[in-house]
Amino acid sequence: MNILVVDDEIEIADLVELYLKNEGYNVYKTYNSEQALKIINQRNIDLAILDIMMPNIDGFTLCQKIRQKHKFPIIMLTAKISDADKIKGLNIGADDYITKPFMPLELLARVKAQLRRYKNYNQNQNKIIAIKDLTIDKDKHECLKNGKKINLTPTEFSIFSLLAESENKVITTKQLFEKIWQEPYYPSSSATIMVHIRHLREKLGETPKQKYIETIWGVGYKIEK
Amino acid sequence: MNILVVDDEIEIADLVELYLKNEGYNVYKTYNSEQALKIINQRNIDLAILDIMMPNIDGFTLCQKIRQKHKFPIIMLTAKISDADKIKGLNIGADDYITKPFMPLELLARVKAQLRRYKNYNQNQNKIIAIKDLTIDKDKHECLKNGKKINLTPTEFSIFSLLAESENKVITTKQLFEKIWQEPYYPSSSATIMVHIRHLREKLGETPKQKYIETIWGVGYKIEK
DNA sequence: AATATATATTAAGAAAATATTAAGAAAAAG
DNA sequence: CTTTTTCTTAATATTTTCTTAATATATATT
Numbered sequence: 001m002n003i004l005v006v007d008d009e010i011e012i013a014d015l016v017e018l019y020l021k022n023e024g025y026n027v028y029k030t031y032n033s034e035q036a037l038k039i040i041n042q043r044n045i046d047l048a049i050l051d052i053m054m055p056n057i058d059g060f061t062l063c064q065k066i067r068q069k070h071k072f073p074i075i076m077l078t079a080k081i082s083d084a085d086k087i088k089g090l091n092i093g094a095d096d097y098i099t100k101p102f103m104p105l106e107l108l109a110r111v112k113a114q115l116r117r118y119k120n121y122n123q124n125q126n127k128i129i130a131i132k133d134l135t136i137d138k139d140k141h142e143c144l145k146n147g148k149k150i151n152l153t154p155t156e157f158s159i160f161s162l163l164a165e166s167e168n169k170v171i172t173t174k175q176l177f178e179k180i181w182q183e184p185y186y187p188s189s190s191a192t193i194m195v196h197i198r199h200l201r202e203k204l205g206e207t208p209k210q211k212y213i214e215t216i217w218g219v220g221y222k223i224e225k
Numbered sequence: 226m227n228i229l230v231v232d233d234e235i236e237i238a239d240l241v242e243l244y245l246k247n248e249g250y251n252v253y254k255t256y257n258s259e260q261a262l263k264i265i266n267q268r269n270i271d272l273a274i275l276d277i278m279m280p281n282i283d284g285f286t287l288c289q290k291i292r293q294k295h296k297f298p299i300i301m302l303t304a305k306i307s308d309a310d311k312i313k314g315l316n317i318g319a320d321d322y323i324t325k326p327f328m329p330l331e332l333l334a335r336v337k338a339q340l341r342r343y344k345n346y347n348q349n350q351n352k353i354i355a356i357k358d359l360t361i362d363k364d365k366h367e368c369l370k371n372g373k374k375i376n377l378t379p380t381e382f383s384i385f386s387l388l389a390e391s392e393n394k395v396i397t398t399k400q401l402f403e404k405i406w407q408e409p410y411y412p413s414s415s416a417t418i419m420v421h422i423r424h425l426r427e428k429l430g431e432t433p434k435q436k437y438i439e440t441i442w443g444v445g446y447k448i449e450k
Numbered sequence: 451a452a453t454a455t456a457t458a459t460t461a462a463g464a465a466a467a468t469a470t471t472a473a474g475a476a477a478a479a480g
Numbered sequence: 481c482t483t484t485t486t487c488t489t490a491a492t493a494t495t496t497t498c499t500t501a502a503t504a505t506a507t508a509t510t
């Protein structure tokens with residue numbers, strides 16, 4: 001799950017990031033709204049936490065801008081909040097509020113609640129990850145290239161969706177192996193992965209121009225959105 | 226409950242969507258009538274909220290088109306409404322009106338009222354799932370192919386309806402087994418399922434052209450609508 | 451810059467896993 | 481007791497996975 005955190009108070013943003021990361025979420029953190037909008041366009045965000053009081057573009061405005069295109073849950077973060085502000089926020093499209101100072105557990109509880117709710121809304125709609133001209137639908141267990149189906153084996157599909165889900169992050173060969181095989185990693189395992197990566201690339205139709213899976217030398221693999 | 230919202234005014238549509246979602250409804254939102262018709266065909270809609278003033282196909286026409294096939298409640302949304310318009314709409318098959326600007330609570334109250342009415346009305350009617358030329362009626366415990374009855378054993382029927390209910394989603398062999406047998410899954414269980422799937426396919430009359438149940442290699446089975 | 455070393459790619463075939471089919475035994479239902 | 485349904489087994493077919501080895505490429509060392 002990819003969570004976006006936007007707060008101009010560095011300490012707060014860092015703290016929120018820490019809590020979320022500890023819980024296993026993938027966190028994108030930024031200290032200003034302009035950057036936030038960029039991240040949203042580039043990543044598959046599942047939930048956003050926005051501070052209201054921010055210079056330039058404030059949290060309300062940012063929330064409004066996000067809602068023009070996206071429907072993932074938005075939680076507003078604020079020092080104090082009047083009922084008027086609360087209503088304003090909800091009208092703009094915010095889903096929940098957290099007032100500072102907040103307890104870590106409260107933050108996590110609200111994040112979880114919103115994600116659960118969001119998932120329920122979309123129960124008939126599968127989550128689709130888009131990577132360039134490819135789409136991956138884990139529920140359907142289907143990978144499409146320009147709408148055309150690509151037949152992947154179970155292992156290939158697992159590898160691809162694991163990389164796609166951790167977009168922009170390098171996954172080491174060891175992590176990859178242990179996550180997918182659920183077995184301890186041996187030096188020979190890297191060869192196995194390489195073969196699968198090769199098959200994947202072949203099936204996805206990688207060309208020197210259009211690369212999907214990046215090799216990070218001596219480390220592992222990465223997929224950029 | 227699946228609610229369809231159709232309004233060319235983006236802000237209004239988004240707002241309505243928000244209110245409904247906060248109330249726990251599953252919302253399908255679109256800004257034009259053409260899209261709306263598509264959604265209706267693809268999803269099982271329980272209630273629709275239609276704006277009257279829309280370019281191309283207006284709310285009245287859309288309402289009329291929906292009524293040719295469906296009988297879920299339709300609520301019309303409009304800026305101002307004359308008595309003449311009201312009568313026209315009701316004749317066409319609308320169930321209620323809401324005039325803009327509306328209060329959130331009013332919207333929700335009317336939605337709830339209509340759903341309650343619809344539910345009562347349909348309580349004696351069974352929910353039927355349609356898959357290509359097949360229909361499954363869980364209450365009647367009946368499966369029809371082009372109106373002709375197919376005799377399924379209890380287990381076969383359970384498997385088929387479970388897959389049909391989660392249309393477009395892969396059900397792993399393990400999930401399938403545990404849901405239906407209510408027992409822990411053993412490797413040998415997969416053989417049992419395979420046999421039932423084979424019998425099912427035979428009875429449903431699968432041909433290479435007309436496939437109902439898709440095998441997802443190394444994972445499980447899936448039914449696409 | 452040349453060489454050595456480590457790591458990655460590619461290809462092919464063997465091995466393993468999974469799926470299909472069919473038939474009959476066991477269990478349950480009528 | 482008969483019929484229907486479910487499960488087991490086994491033979492066969494198919495697909496996937498892994499191993500190996502030859503080749504290529506990148507990085508480090510001198």
